[in-house]
Amino acid sequence: MAFSASIYNTLIRKNWIFVGAIFGGAFGADIAFDVYSDRFWDWKNQGRQWKDIRHKYVQSDDE
Template sequence: MAGWTGSIYNSIIRRNAVFVGVIFGAAFGFEIAFDVYSQRFWDWKNQGRQWKDIRHKYVTDEE
């Protein structure tokens, strides 16, 4: 193998433990990124209709 494919093979795929670790790490990172961006999208699309946005109209803080 030559070029960048050979370097990827030699650094990541050649050893099974490293390959599995990279897969799990990538999946974990993707899950966190997906959760963060889907929550932001949900908040953006439902702005003004969620409890955190209208709570001040219905709850009074008594101290």
């Protein structure tokens, strides 16, 4: 009961803090989802993406 009361007094009691916590949480969740979905995509498609095979087709300026 004390934990829920401390959460209420900290986040929900004032509207501007509650809205800020919601927006902050949504922003953080969006960034986390983007990062982890990109990592998963790169893991599942390793060796088939342009960044992995570019060296086969593009010559550097040194050559």
